[in-house]
Amino acid sequence: MMLWLVTWLCRPLLWLAQRREPAAPRRILLVQTAKIGDMICTLPVIDALARRFPDAALTVMHHPVNRALLKHDPRVAARWEADSSAWRGLGAKLRLVRRLRAARYDWIVIASPNLPWLLLPLWAGIPRRIAVTANHGRSVQRAEPLLTDALRHQGERLIVDEWAELLARLDVPVARDKPLYAAPDADAAVDALGLPAGSLIGIGVSAANKLKELGEDKVAALVGELLARSDAHVLLVGGPDDRALAARILGRQPSPRVIDTTGRLALDRLPVLLARLAVYVSVDSGIIYLADALGVPVVSVVGPTDPREQRPLDPRSRFIVERLPCYPCSTVFRTASTCRVGTRACIGNVTATRIADEVITLLMPDQA
Numbered sequence: 001m002m003l004w005l006v007t008w009l010c011r012p013l014l015w016l017a018q019r020r021e022p023a024a025p026r027r028i029l030l031v032q033t034a035k036i037g038d039m040i041c042t043l044p045v046i047d048a049l050a051r052r053f054p055d056a057a058l059t060v061m062h063h064p065v066n067r068a069l070l071k072h073d074p075r076v077a078a079r080w081e082a083d084s085s086a087w088r089g090l091g092a093k094l095r096l097v098r099r100l101r102a103a104r105y106d107w108i109v110i111a112s113p114n115l116p117w118l119l120l121p122l123w124a125g126i127p128r129r130i131a132v133t134a135n136h137g138r139s140v141q142r143a144e145p146l147l148t149d150a151l152r153h154q155g156e157r158l159i160v161d162e163w164a165e166l167l168a169r170l171d172v173p174v175a176r177d178k179p180l181y182a183a184p185d186a187d188a189a190v191d192a193l194g195l196p197a198g199s200l201i202g203i204g205v206s207a208a209n210k211l212k213e214l215g216e217d218k219v220a221a222l223v224g225e226l227l228a229r230s231d232a233h234v235l236l237v238g239g240p241d242d243r244a245l246a247a248r249i250l251g252r253q254p255s256p257r258v259i260d261t262t263g264r265l266a267l268d269r270l271p272v273l274l275a276r277l278a279v280y281v282s283v284d285s286g287i288i289y290l291a292d293a294l295g296v297p298v299v300s301v302v303g304p305t306d307p308r309e310q311r312p313l314d315p316r317s318r319f320i321v322e323r324l325p326c327y328p329c330s331t332v333f334r335t336a337s338t339c340r341v342g343t344r345a346c347i348g349n350v351t352a353t354r355i356a357d358e359v360i361t362l363l364m365p366d367q368a
Helices: 002-016 036-052 064-071 090-103 115-123 138-146 159-168 186-191 216-229 240-252 270-275 286-293 352-363
Strands: 027-032 057-062 078-081 107-110 128-133 149-152 200-204 233-237 258-260 279-283 298-301 318-320
Touching: 002 115, 002 138, 027 036, 027 090, 036 057, 036 064, 036 159, 036 286, 057 064, 064 078, 090 115, 107 115, 115 128, 115 138, 128 138, 128 159, 138 149, 149 159, 186 270, 200 216, 200 286, 216 233, 216 240, 216 352, 233 240, 233 270, 240 258, 270 286, 279 286, 279 352, 286 298, 298 352, 318 352
Parallel strands: 027 057, 027 107, 057 078, 107 128, 128 149, 200 233, 200 279, 233 258, 279 298, 298 318
Antiparallel strands: none
16 A cells, blocks of 8 residues: 555656657566466467567566466567565565666566556556556556556456457457467477377366365266266376375276376476367366367366356367355456355365266267
8 A cells, every 4th residue: 555655646757757658669578477377368468469569579477387388489588487475575666666677668568467566667667557457456446547558357258358458459459369389399298108099088186276176086086977978088187296186086096098197297298288188177277278278178167266257268168157156256366265155165066977967068979
């Protein structure tokens, strides 16, 4: 609140101190410090900026977890790793302003619109400040006039469509495509797994946000249903921290048609694996957006999230929604990590059979 008040009092001087905006931006900073799913949903904006301004140097500020996701992207001139600790405290904010000012960005596109990021670009003298802002929080909404271009998020609209509307005002067309760039050796790394021929179903065994997680019992039951109802092989997908969970699931479903891939591929190699799947099933987490970006149909157990504002966009994809009185409690700009009613019923009420029904509909539509 103090930073907002000081900025508001100083705004006439800060506006006078702004650098003049060039006819076309030469240096652009895009800020997206959320994790994998949000970054993938921001790829259309990155692609639009790179296409519209091919001679501009595009820097992406991102969470460290997305390092591999952006590592091979030729559209990105520079990558700036940061999380919220980078601007926590007055000293950190001052250092950040100095770094922004020294970089002489012409545009800043803010996809993580917390209060500091709506204020600090004005202090840094960035002439064009662009954001889709949150639809809650009085301080954030009071800071909107400090932006040069803003659109307030509406909960029933897709974020990517709002970005398209906002950037269209600046003659930057935004499509829904999400181009990805895997590591050069990704095909060889996936070939080394020795995957069988035939249909492959991927299951995300966990989620970074434990509020959304299916849990060991449900994943094991789902694996059993899919083995019984199809001839497909089932791939357990996750990171290194999921190896123990995957081992327990394998112990409960000991079949040669169940393959543990958890922790065996880095994020920049995972796209090649996902692209070989017939279906991917998961809760609303980062890898389901990665699969969708590759054109793989998904079954999403949305849990506490609202797919009207952010979701996989392949028209074949299926969504399992429990519309409880408390739903939704987790949004793009206000992520919940605990269940406020203590039941997690939006996940718990969804049975393995219900999930399997949707998977089989995508895998074998004539037999569903």
